[in-house]
Amino acid sequence: MAAILFGSISTLADTSEIQRQAFNDAFAAHDLGWTWERKDYIEMLASNGGAARIAEYAHSRGEEVDSAAVHSTKSEIFQKLLANSDVDPRPGVVETIADAKKHDVKVGLVTTTSPENVNALLGALTAVDVDLFDVVVDSASVSQGKPDRAAYMFALGRLGENAKNCVAIEDNVGGVAAAVAAHVRCVAFPNANTVGGDFSAAVETVDRLDADRLRSLTEGNR
Structure with a gap:
């Protein structure tokens, strides 16, 4: 294996419920009267992109909102919540x-969240330092979000590695699709909120990372 590519901040630490709280707090801040219960939120995670998710939800209710503004508020809240949360690395x-x-x-x-969200997560997750990463891809790096393959192509180019020698770790269906497309x-x-997704496109699904197993997936290719 030439490279291991973590596909989202929630592959490092499970932030999904913090994300949902941030959405709900942002809705309150914008006086929308919305609450995303966990069951509903889990169903929404089949698609990628928080702003798009807000816009789609507003459309389903026949309402017009500034989804970009709401999502910006959500991101600010998420970063503050992370700073005040006990965040542990995933197994x-x-x-x-x-x-x-x-x-x-x-x-x-290799994520397409904002640089600010990446910095907030790595600031809260003291066991994983940004200096450990040979490349960090975020929304400022590429114009297309997942499930487009752009983020992975950008990472492979920066690392100078062939896709067949790398392994991606993804926690959501759209992320898996992006890796496979690359x-x-x-x-x-x-994570706790995506565990019911269809991950049949992945080579395997795990609840804990095992370094020996990951390295074995590209044996003979390097």
Whole structure:
């Protein structure tokens, strides 16, 4: 394995419920009278993009909102919530990154969330330092969000690596689709709110990362 590519901030730490709280707090701040219950939110996670999700929900209710403004508020709230939360690495993440460094395997974070959200997560997650990543892709890096493959193509170009020698870790269906479209083997690592998704496009689905298993997925290709 030449590189392991973490596909979202929630592959490092499960922030999904913090995200949902931030959405609901943003709705309150904009006097929308909306509340996304967990069941409803889980169904919405089949698609990527918070602003688009807000716009689609408003349309379903026959309402007009400034989805970009609401999403901007949501992001500000999310970052503040992270700063005041106890955020732990997901199972196997710290060990997998340490193993990668030991075996001269590059590590990337390939997300299309904002740079501010990435910084907020890595600031709260003290066990995973930004310096451990050989490339960090965010919404400022590419114009297309997932499930488009653009973020992965950008990462592969920056790393100078062939897709067949890399493994992606993704926690949502759209992320898996993006990795597969870039011809990167993808391991699904669903979070608490995406665990019911259809991850059949991934090579396997796990609830804990195992460094030896990940390295074995590209044996003979490097």
